[in-house]
Amino acid sequence: MSSTEWTSIKMGKFTLRFKPYTLEMRHVFTVASFSRTTTPVVLTELEYEGFVGYGEASMPPYLGESQESVTAFLRKVDLAAFNSPFQTEEILHYVDTIDAKNTAAKAAVDIALHDLLGKLMQQPFYKIWGLNPDLIPPTSFTIGIDTEEVIRQKVAEAGQFKILKVKLGLATDKMIIDTIRSVTDVPLCADVNQGWKNKEEALAMSHWLAERGVTFLEQPMPKEQIDDNAWLTERSPIPTIADEGCQRYADVAALKGVYTGINIKLMKCTGMREAKKMAELARALEMKVMLGCMTETSCAISAAAQLAPLVDWADLDGALLIGNDIFQGMEVVNGLCRLPDRPGIGVIKN
Template sequence: MAATMGLVSSSSLVAAGAAVVRRTGKFTLRYRPYTLELKHVFTIAAGSRSTTPVVLTELEYDGIIGYGEASMPPYLGESHSSVLAFLDKVNLAGFDDPFLTDDILQYVDGVDSANPAAKASVDIALHDLLGKLMKQPWYRIWGYDPGLTPNTSYTIGIDKADVVRQKVREAEPYKILKVKLGLDTDKMMIETIREVTDKPLCVDVNQGWKIKETALEMAHWLAERGVVFIEQPMPKEQVDDNAWLTERCPLPTIGDEAVQRLPDVRKAYGVYSGINIKLMKCTGLREAHKMAELARALEMKVMLGCMTETSCAISAAAQLSPVVDWADLDGALLIGNDVFKGMDVQDGKVILPESPGIGVTKL
């Protein structure tokens, strides 16, 4: 079912799962709402969910189609309706050349002050389109060695001990596990996982710790149990407390909620040991690439993360993976209804597709 812009409202499209098709100049932009179904209920310090809304996009030029995606976990403040409303306003009729990437994406960024995931859906589709026009994957265009990709972590959400053990066993192929913390069950989570495996762990507190002294005590406890870094230990607003912790912490600290877009990288310098780059926070590949380069120039650690996403957005992010310290690209592995095939994981390691663009095909 397709709808021409102006004939059907965005709210009606959400209910029907229909697609909008808009022809603006030499570009055709298509987008439709979709809901990802998680294999397990996903719990973090801020709450629980079993689904994630996404919007799937296509950008066509001269018969070539690029694929994109917006993923909207609740804390980002975006929704099916807000993304569709944003995309309704995008008009690319003023651009004849898809290679004017900066001009196009600066325009998209200026359509609205918010909506980073909606903007990322256009950015990813444009990068996929350009890679296909150049007949090269983006990691080659950037000059990255695909042999240098890291292992990806596999996320274990907060849960009861028996479910945690089950999740750890399901994660057997992965070399490093990412554990969600931030509640009063933190030690139980780690101790339960250590009953099953001695693999390296990283932890994501999602701003759940509030007191710096308690956070430091917990960091030492975690270091003794094979944890390699701590992601967003305290609320992002507690800048001085996070800096205090980083200065004394036996483990690297990674800013996530505190680091959304490019200007935040410099603000994070001295507050965290490194940053977590996510396409849905930073509006897509164009800005993610700049963030990685700036963080490296500042000698900060770089983590590449994701939301719950299809293999479309995951494969797009993976193009940057050869130049990061850690990857957390398991978003598509946590869902049961992916609609793309792209980046692979073999023996825990990110394997980049050789296909042009972001390297995905529709299932």
Template sequence: MNTTSHTATPLFTTPDTVTRKMGKFTLRYRPYTLTLKHVFTIAAGSRSTTPVVLVELEYDGVAGYGEASMPPYLGESHESVLAFLNRVDLTAFSDPFLTEDILTYIDSLAMKNTAAKASIDIALHDLLGKLMGQSLHRIWGYNPKTTPDTTLTIGIDTPEIVRQKVREADSFKILKVKLGLDTDKLMIETIREVTDKPLCVDANQGWKKREEALEMAHWLAERGVIFLEQPMPKEQVDDNAWLTAHSPIPTVGDEAVQRLSDIRSAHGVYSGINIKLMKCTGLREAHKMAELARALDMKVMLGCMTETSCAISAAAQLSPVVDWADLDGALLISNDVYQGMTVERGKVVLPDRPGIGIAFC
């Protein structure tokens, strides 16, 4: 175990960094704003930035790193995450390996705040891997050679920009297309002018009528779409189940499947689930979600928000055991502060470093 006194990195010595000593732990965190390379448009709206909070958790001279990313639909903000982290008190814990105790306590602090909880969870898992000198995927016994290809997301845009985005994604083997507006067919037809690669689509709850959704599913299947993510509002449970039963391609629940407790109710409604660390409070629960979905014979997709390579590399540790990956969040931003998981010829490549495998840029 490393007993050398840890000095916070320059990333955590800024004027807006909060530093709190709590027994054997020191927690540091600061707000940060990610800048997107392109304006990102989905059925619910457009944005060019995403607020995040960066976290450092130190124990015995070793530091783990985490992150909370807050896209609009999570209902979190810099203020809400900082307020949550200000409530965290790890003084009662002296052993970082008691993850169930620590993370159960973290989860008990509020009903929601899942991204804030994920920032602690990721930092703790990164810390444990470093204390053990092993990457998380090795600790879990996963084979890094079995990682899937990851999609690159093409947001809703003008035909000219869509063509540009598709050309920029030349090294990727599969693309994810945002739909859910009245331009859906134009989006797919524009992409098909440039490439015949397999596609998956995410309607982000944008379709409202099941008959029209089924018609679109058949139309999309004929154009090389391999699965359909969150086609209709999550509240339309019966409609989504009907669509899944009749669709020529699998359906995946995203907004409808936030945490472990949502999976059983999603069974039979969707063909699979999309696991995201920011929805489910982090790696501990994500790991359990993947195992339960497998036990129920459901497909497993591993997704992300707009994030730095910290949260992306953390999620990637689970990628060897999923069917599909959508881990492009760090590739969509222009101001990443870490390096970690990479993509080579479209395939997720796990870094050979302890913990979640990140280093500073």
């Protein structure tokens, strides 16, 4: 599929444009279940009365979406029945009902709509939501599963970060942690990507990791092992966070007690509107909140960062893992997220 051709669809007062684009990873990216060197995305633009909002769908393998499925979904979107982008709830409810899944495709519309709204109001979205960007926690930087030599190289490159996220879930787990600890003592968080299958072994690892400065466990066991994850959460010396086990708003309430908290990602939950609702519900349930990302350009990363003041942990390094970002937006300075004071989600094209 070409990465240079835009499809443009006029629908009443709106025009939706989209095109596929392939992100190139700076390093081979390996987690417990796969490795990859690229990530397919689809870029979107939503125009209304001369204002243009930018959006993005990112599709890592496990989401089950592709550039073909996203563009097929976007061709079904018809906003002709809506007179104004300020009919946000109705528009996004309609988009959500077009098909059952396609959450990344829906997020591409949601992000573009929020960017458009912010530009119409001439305000950044974090200000529209009344949030303080000084409250954004330091973002982690992800260290994928790799050899000792490459892990040391990645840690050296991540010198500005105040917390590192480490991918685990294979037989090399202890080697990876020991290698990182040989070169840095910064706090770590561990993302197991459902790689552990046995609850007793998972509990033993949680104690071993806690002794080595790991602050929480992300998706330690398969999401289907609900009782095992709850058993681990009750006994683990560090918090457990649902990632693959928490997709959308409807999932959140049932996860209280199964995990300590949830990881919200725009590509899983259809975008900014639902992500904010998920964060507020988790808070009401006294659960921890993490804000994550896929491999994305600064477009989707900057969209997620608008709600980062609401969360306990931020993992917004997706644009730093690629070599061909086409946007400028949120920047990471000394491990801290810096939101631009620009309207909408704050991105401009390079």
